[in-house]
Amino acid sequence: MSFTEQKRAEIEKYILRKIAVDDGKLVEKTMDSFGISITSAKRYLKKLTDEGNVMKQADCACGYALCEEVFEKCVQISADGQQEDAIYDLLLRERVSGCGRNAQRIWQYVCMEMLNNALEHSRGTQIRIILRRNALYTTVVIVDDGVGVFRTLMDYMAGHGWNEPDEKDALVELYKGKITSAEKAHSGEGIFFSSKSVDTFAIWSGGKMYKCYGGREHTVLENRLLAYTARLENIGTLVMMTLENETTRNLTEVFEVFADVDEGLIRTRIPIREACISGEPVARSQARRICRRLEEFKEVILDFDGVEFMGQGFADEIFRVFAGACPQVLLFPVHMEKEVYRMIRHVGRGQLAENVRLETEGAVV
Numbered sequence: 001m002s003f004t005e006q007k008r009a010e011i012e013k014y015i016l017r018k019i020a021v022d023d024g025k026l027v028e029k030t031m032d033s034f035g036i037s038i039t040s041a042k043r044y045l046k047k048l049t050d051e052g053n054v055m056k057q058a059d060c061a062c063g064y065a066l067c068e069e070v071f072e073k074c075v076q077i078s079a080d081g082q083q084e085d086a087i088y089d090l091l092l093r094e095r096v097s098g099c100g101r102n103a104q105r106i107w108q109y110v111c112m113e114m115l116n117n118a119l120e121h122s123r124g125t126q127i128r129i130i131l132r133r134n135a136l137y138t139t140v141v142i143v144d145d146g147v148g149v150f151r152t153l154m155d156y157m158a159g160h161g162w163n164e165p166d167e168k169d170a171l172v173e174l175y176k177g178k179i180t181s182a183e184k185a186h187s188g189e190g191i192f193f194s195s196k197s198v199d200t201f202a203i204w205s206g207g208k209m210y211k212c213y214g215g216r217e218h219t220v221l222e223n224r225l226l227a228y229t230a231r232l233e234n235i236g237t238l239v240m241m242t243l244e245n246e247t248t249r250n251l252t253e254v255f256e257v258f259a260d261v262d263e264g265l266i267r268t269r270i271p272i273r274e275a276c277i278s279g280e281p282v283a284r285s286q287a288r289r290i291c292r293r294l295e296e297f298k299e300v301i302l303d304f305d306g307v308e309f310m311g312q313g314f315a316d317e318i319f320r321v322f323a324g325a326c327p328q329v330l331l332f333p334v335h336m337e338k339e340v341y342r343m344i345r346h347v348g349r350g351q352l353a354e355n356v357r358l359e360t361e362g363a364v365v
Contacts, residue, residue, distance in 0.1 A: 011036070011044055016066065016136050019054055024061035053135040066134040071095055075127045077119060077144075084115035087129075095131050096138060099245040106197050106243060106251050107140070113190035114142045114239045122146025124236050137199070139242045146236035148205035149191075153179065162292075167208055171220065172275045172289050174203075174210065176268045177258075178296055189265050197254050200242040206230055210274075217305075218271040268294075269301040272310075282311030291322045294329055305335040316347040323353035331356045 003011070011034050018026045030041045045064065048054045057065035073091055075082070088111050096107045118127045124146030132139045146152075153170040156179075162169060173179045177192030195201040195212040202211040207227030211219045229235070243249075258267045276286045294300050302318070304310070323331055333344060333356075344358065352358065 007034075008044075010034075012048060013136075015041075015044055015048060016053065019060075019062055019064045019066055020134075020136055022060050022062050022065075026062040026064070048135075066136065069095075069131075069133045071129075071131040073129050075129065077122075077125055077127060082119060084112045084119060087115055087127075088112050091129060092131060092140070095133065098133075099138060099243075100247065102250055103138070103243055103245055103247050106247070106249065107138070109251060110194040110197055110241055111140060111142070113194050114241075117149070117190060117239075118142060118144040118146070118237070121149075121152055122236055123152070133245075135245070137242055137244055139240065141238065141240045143238045144236045145234045148230075149174075149203060149237045150205045150208065167206065168277050169289060171208065171210060171277070172270075173293070175218075175270050175275055176293060176297075178265050178268075179293070189259075192265065192268075193255065193258070194241070196258070197249065197251060198241045198243045199247070200240070202238075202240045204230070204238040204240075205236065216269075218274045220274045220277055222277065266298040267301070268297050268299075269303055271303045271305065273304070273306040280309055280311070281307060281314040282309075284313045284317045287314045287317035287322075291318060294322065295326045297329060299330045299332065302331060302333045303335055304333060304337070304340050307340055308337055310340045310343045312343065312347065315343045319344050319352065319356050320347050323356050327353065327355050329355060333358065 011030065014033060015026065015030055018029060023029065027038060027041045027045075030036070030044070031038060045054070049056065049064075052067055054064045055067050056063060071091075075087060075091075088108065092107070092111055096104055099107065115127065118124065122144040124144040126145055128141075128143040130139075130141040130143075132141075150167045150170040153173060154165045154167065157165040157169060157173070174191055177189055191203065195203075200211065200213055202209060204210075204226065207222055207224060207230070209221040209226060211221070213219075230238075258265055258269075260266045270290060272281055272290070275290055281287070290302075319331065319333075323329075333340070336344075341358070344356070345352070348356070
């Protein structure tokens with residue numbers, strides 16, 4: 001059987017993905033998925049091995065592992081001010097040049113944004129850059145030894161109207177975007193758009209780690225071990241980003257989802273479950289934390305994925321009090337369970353504000 005070049009590439013990509021997740025039935029699934037013999041499947045494995053993309057690994061269930069290129073470099077932060085584009089051009093550009101065009105554009109944008117944050121906001125003395133690349137994905141880690149992103153935001157917030165802000169407040173503001181500790185020089189959009197541009201984005205500071213998957217799914221880890229490790233390893237802020245080498249994601253399209261050419265960032269998406277770190281969304285104080293600065297946006301997507309119950313006070317604060325006070329802000333609750341939907345209807349007393357857009361009963365995409 002003779003396959004086209006495209007079909008052979010699909011088989012190789014399939015094998016690489018199975019090796020990446022250490023699938024113990026790698027050969028059998030490749031045979032079944034493409035209707036090829038065991039001899040052909042093993043021939044593809046040999047080709048990938050000979051090309052240096054995979055290697056035999058007895059400790060893995062599938063018997064193979066992806067080969068990985070690793071680069072690491074420390075950059076000292078000096079008072080005369082390095083430029084993030086110069087650092088990127090010197091250390092990273094050539095190392096992502098083997099990726100597709102979309103990936104190269106995304107890497108240029110997100111790496112420069114995160115390097116700029118470390119240079120101008122961290123208050124640290126050095127930046128550590130780590131790049132790992134295999135046949136499927138590239139991962140870039142940027143670490144500084146500064147005070148930490150949450151601490152930096154909390155200091156800014158304390159001087160701009162917040163009453164004793166904590167890390168939870170800072171985390172919620174990161175979800176929203178458009179916040180920066182240097183508002184005259186920055187728009188506060190770097191972390192927001194970077195987290196939406198890559199496949200996996202994680203930011204770790206102190207005892208908290210925020211992860212975003214493809215700009216939609218979010219998780220927050222919080223424990224003392226993270227804080228202890230950060231102190232032990234002298235980590236102020238660590239950012240880790242992973243992107244498929246041949247991604248189809250287009251950077252322009254990512255911006256168009258949330259931004260307007262003339263007005264900048266006008267739309268934001270807030271994961272309600274993760275924004276309410278201390279528990280389910282029940283309290284007005286939780287809602288007020290979420291509503292703060294939302295008047296700066298034209299559209300707010302409130303993602304209720306994973307939320308099974310919402311308190312009356314929480315719902316009333318957002319969908320009646322805030323909605324009534326800021327009629328120019330459109331509120332789009334999505335991924336609602338029936339109980340959440342009913343609570344929103346309840347606080348509206350049958351007459352929701354015109355800027356609350358309930359598309360349909362039940363789950364909303």
